[in-house]
Amino acid sequence: MNPTPATSLSALREVLPQLAHPDGSPVRALVVDDEPMLADLVSMGLSLCGWEVRVAHAGRAAVEAARGFVPDVLVLDWMLPELDGIEVLAKVRSFRPGIPALMLTARDSVDDRIRGLAAGGDDYVTKPFSLEEVLIRLHRLVQRTGVMALDADELVVGDLSLNVRTREVSRGGEAIELTTTQFNLLQYLMENPRAVLSKAQILDHVWDYDFGGQANIVELYISYLRKRIDAGRVPMIHTVRGAGYVIRPA
Incomplete structure (x- = not known):
């Protein structure tokens, strides 16, 4: 050497x-x-x-x-x-x-x-x-x-990357288009890789709502994200029954 x-x-x-x-x-x-x-x-x-x-x-x-x-x-x-x-x-x-x-x-x-x-x-x-x-x-x-x-602009989990400044998302080098709310939800998940986040935590962080009758909106947006992030690929976004959601490298 x-x-x-x-x-x-x-x-x-x-x-x-x-x-x-x-x-x-x-x-x-x-x-x-x-x-x-x-x-x-x-x-x-x-x-x-x-x-x-x-x-x-x-x-x-x-x-x-x-x-x-x-x-x-x-x-x-x-x-x-x-x-x-x-x-x-x-x-x-x-x-x-x-x-x-x-x-x-x-x-x-x-x-x-x-x-x-x-x-x-x-x-x-x-x-x-x-x-x-x-x-x-x-x-x-x-x-x-x-x-x-540690780059404040970029989050990386497995082959998924998200740039906070440019608001660009890609998986395996393929660009993914997200709405503002979808992007904010994905950012929160990627800031906490492998951590199970409850619906209440997600509502409070992404929508700034109190937890009360709005849990279905989390389920809806998680399903939107899965269609964008996981469709045709090894899943990264997982449901932990009775606890919430987690993102892990594929």
């Missing part, structure tokens, strides 16, 4: 979206590699992007770190002391189901790549590697989980 110039990382930061949880807390990554210099380099790159990072150099230490740190994404070497990267991923997913993982390894055969992806890796990068490429791939992995861009 060739060192990444500081100027190159600075330019990359201008291009990559700043990501955060809905409460504003930083994205968390656990970097696991038995080569300290390599782990520290990846950690430095992510830290420069505003992420919170922990590093582990062995399999069991990685599993323990994941329990306490609660990372949003794993960067895993395959060949580790104690437990290999595939075993670490399986153990972490036993208590953090669905956490995305990027395999970062010297095992570069096609068979290795297939085995790593089949074992649950979401992405696979071989050594030597470009740090810029790794950072871009990690940003994309985390965005698909519903973590939001």
Whole structure:
């Protein structure tokens, strides 16, 4: 792996979206590699992007770190002391189901790549590697989980994006036309990805109504949104019976 110039990382930061949880807390990554210099380099790159990072150099230490740190994404070497990267991923997913993982390894055969992806890796990068490429791939992995861009103008959940300033909406790169109320409803959902919002909360935020006999208007506009956002695609807007509505990455 060739060192990444500081100027190159600075330019990359201008291009990559700043990501955060809905409460504003930083994205968390656990970097696991038995080569300290390599782990520290990846950690430095992510830290420069505003992420919170922990590093582990062995399999069991990685599993323990994941329990306490609660990372949003794993960067895993395959060949580790104690437990290999595939075993670490399986153990972490036993208590953090669905956490995305990027395999970062010297095992570069096609068979290795297939085995790593089949074992649950979401992405696979071989050594030597470009740090810029790794950072871009990690940003994309985390965005698909519903973590939001910090850019005040843009919200991103999965392949759905909404620009507050231009009032443009697109899914998978395809533009979607919405009325003002539909846009405001979608914005509220996307500001709270994976959170179940009650009809009362939606009425209060989108229509500024007291909750009293108006619940049907929420159902009506949710159905409008589904026709625009989910028609012909994997659904993102879900009903939680007795609780409300939630938007999740497809």
